[in-house]
Amino acid sequence: MIDLLLTTHTPLLERLAASWLHDGASQFSLRVEGKVLFRRPAQNGQGRPELRAPLAVDGRAAGELLVRGVTSPGAQERLQADAVLLSALTASETHLDRMTAELVHTRDQLLALYEMTRASRLKLSLEQLLTSLITQIHHLLQTERAFVVLKSPAQATLLYQYPTASISRDTLDYYLQMVQQEARPLVLHSHHPKTGSASWRSMLLLPIMVEEQVLGGIGLIDKKGGAFTASDLKLGSAIAEQTALQVEKQLLYQKQIAQTRLETEMELAHHVHARLLPERLPEVPGLQIAAGCRTASQVGGDFYDFICHGDDLTMIVGDISGKGMAAAMLMTMTRAVLRSQQKTEPLPTPQEVIDRANKSLYADFSDVNMFATVFVAHYSATDRLLTYANAGHSPVIYCPAGGQARLLEADGMPIGILPHSISADQKLTLAPGDVLVAATDGFSEAEDEAQHRFGYERFLEVVHELAANPHNTARSLVNQLYALVAEHSGRHPQSDDQTVVILKASEEEPPR
């Protein structure tokens, strides 16, 4: 300690020595633990020093001052006073030195903290963030070991330990629970009753809080050379806060990516769906044909199709269960299979079409746990005969001219439910003015803001009213149906596709 004086205050010692020599001393020296650190004149002279005064810093012996050649009364007092002053000076220097070191250390910590915040602008994954955190905080706070645990909702628990995985998973879960309960920094000691037997002296536990929830914790074990201080707690908390901000940002980022992915998928599904609907409506003598498909935000599995065979027409309306990309994909399969049935000679009846399609599609539909309701109708223009089969599909409504609208109920189950379908062919003659409406349940299930459904009864009523007006063409019927359902729904968003095909038998003479 006293040697500090030699580095910083040699001129002072020179002046002290000079004043003693001026007053008749032959030697002035400073000795620490038997070694001479300072002597004037430099060479060692003869004789033993008569005056001695001890130096003490912070209550401990630190050396002595020696003077030879002066014996006057009061000289001992004077040397004693010099020693006291030098001791006090040394004490101050020592304290200053210590404070400077602390200041430097704090500055280092601030720099490291700054580095952390700067690094946070880089796009690190959660894993990278936490591994970088654990090494930095361990270094900053000078601990033997450190760990970080994070339990974010959409992911598995992330866990990192530094320098080695020295703590068991169960124990870490236990500490995480503790910090989640307390939701504030904790200092644990190995003799703390709650912790039981532990292989560490002291632990600083810091919560990582995101949106007022403790998502994880940082644990710092055994600070080198002492116990955790208040300033450690402050620094640790600042770091934990920074970490929480980063974690929050990461989680938001991930949510955003998932959202964008979903939107892209929806756009793609819409695109696929739109491409597969017929571009043109067929022209069949004696028949007005109109169709529409209004998709919801998440596309469903609705479709309609027309296949012409000379003047005859096959019409299909279908609905795959579920929504989104999966339903759109199965829709393409179903449409293809149904279409291909129309290419065989002789032309199969609607029931045969459904039965064969079911055989082709059953395995795939079962595998993905979906099904398809389908209405297949074949119209023969020469005799105005409509042959149809219905596999679980509704609403299909037939309104004879001037008569009562009625539901054409399904007699068979949807495609994909059973390995063998059991619908049957039904027949209907379309007299002039008769209307057939084949829609999907997006109409009947349309809800308003109070979750009231449009309903089958109302749909039937509406079709009846509209069809009763002889001036309504198939096209105007389609438009008015959409308008009425839209009116019912109001601002409530459309939740399912609304698809409809309308056939109206016209007065035009059918071909012979």
Next chain:
Amino acid sequence: MKFTVNEREGATVIELSGRFDNYTAPEIRELLQRVSVGPAPHLVVDMEAVSFIDSTGLATLVQGLKRSREHGGDLRLCALQAPVRMIFELTRLDKAFEILPTVDDALAAVGEGHRLKQLDD
């Protein structure tokens, strides 16, 4: 969607409550997968508190039916509300499922099934 699961008289009774649609179906699908493992899982789904069902909900029940049968058991429905019952009738899925008025009726049917099986064995 809220649900409860109870074991009663050798069957697993699942009470569903709320809307059975696109959003709530995945959870129920998982539940049915869990409870339809062998041997012979006899499931009774109490639909009394189900106010709405769409095609996704129907597909989920169909899946549950197929799986339980694959494992030598069955799935029965009971206490369907009128609008839900109508959906089953319109899609003709009322022919695919055994639908009973009350849970007790369904449990009786399970019991009957056990007895018939014992006669066969």
